[in-house]
């Protein structure tokens with residue numbers, strides 16, 4: 001429940017209630033962000049999306065404690081004249097709307113580019129023209145591949161963080177060739193980032209760009225054949241959950257050698273709330289938001305999810321829990337992959353951290369009979385945001401949710417005769 005105690009920002013100043021226009025509020029991240037804002041703050045949300053299934057529990061019934069602080073608008077931002085009015089009514093716009101499932105990048109590159117670049121243009125324009133603050137969701141995929149991935153396999157430099165840690169203000173964006181259409185998403189996101197940045201530089205747009213590094217948790221994507229199309233391919237968490245629920249082997253694309261860092265959605269949302277409520281620290285910045293301590297290969301993720309799911313469901317794991325598939329077979333022509341994604345945390349720790357000053361005064365007067373004082377001040381930063389949840393723990397709570405939500409539905413679907 002939102003408390004009546006006045007909330008203060010990282011600098012101890014009171015936070016005034018905001019009206020937030022959240023585009024894509026009905027998605028995975030949006031649903032968790034709405035929940036957090038309604039539970040812990042007094043801010044109002046204008047929630048825009050084509051769907052609202054994932055936030056239904058926040059909209060109904062009318063007797064909910066936050067009723068009146070969230071309003072759902074079923075809007076497709078591609079073509080809806082109400083968009084500018086809603087942005088004008090708000091203090092802050094958060095744009096989450098996107099096509100962001102890798103299976104679409106090489107098979108529907110036009111939709112991907114339109115969704116991530118063209119459809120986001122009016123949002124940036126309306127914010128800039130009306131002097132409204134914008135938090136735009138980009139992706140860690142704008143980094144593409146690491147510099148280290150181009151070194152020989154046995155090069156000792158591959159172990160050097162300078163060749164793989166991804167820094168907002170220093171790392172290059174390295175994508176594959178144009179026929180590798182996987183990079184259509186990353187390119188579109190990169191160009192919209194550049195546009196937002198340029199609006200800031202030339203027209204004074206107050207902006208923050210968020211680069212999520214594999215946020216995962218309940219309500220992510222869909223389970224094919226239950227709450228999404230049978231032939232649909234969601235992101236890895238839902239793909240592996242689907243296989244576990246159906247007692248089928250988990251498919252490892254190209255050997256499952258790619259590495260990812262996973263962060264629990266509830267940890268990541270804390271960072272977004274800090275950005276919302278600390279504009280003077282967040283404006284003009286691009287933030288990596290991830291958990292560098294939760295790195296695994298996709299194969300290790302599959303093994304861990306198999307072990308966690310056996311605990312959660314009480315069913316023994318399959319004897320052969322994984323199977324190898326080629327990326328061409330799984331995603332089709334034009335797929336390519338990011339090899340490794342470790343976020344550098346310096347900027348988020350500095351901007352959303354709390355500074356401590358330690359002053360030391362050395363007084364040498366008595367020793368040397370001189371008027372000689374030396375004052376030293378040390379400053380260090382304590383992160384105001386730090387992801388806390390280990391990979392095992394976040395998989396445990398997420399797979400508990402998946403099992404509760406889908407196990408019965410999957411049994412039903414699997415017991416139905418298949419049409420040939």
Ligand code: NAD
Nearest residue numbers: 024026027028029050076077096097098100139212214215
């Ligand atoms: P999601 O697909 O669950 O949510 C996106 C929401 O946007 C959906 O509810 C969708 O209906 C809505 N939407 C799309 N096009 C729209 C349109 N034209 N009009 C209105 N609504 C529209 O995805 P998510 O995981 O919540 O991601 C949110 C944002 O974060 C995206 O921009 C994505 O690129 C970025 N991101 C997420 C992750 C992650 O780890 N989840 C990683 C990198 C980037």
Ligand code: UDP
Nearest residue numbers: 102234235236237239251252253258298337
């Ligand atoms: N992947 C896999 N099996 C699956 C789904 C995904 O091996 O069933 C791999 C995919 O090739 C990628 C990683 O898992 O290397 C993460 O995929 P995800 O869809 O989550 O998106 P990404 O992190 O690439 O944006």
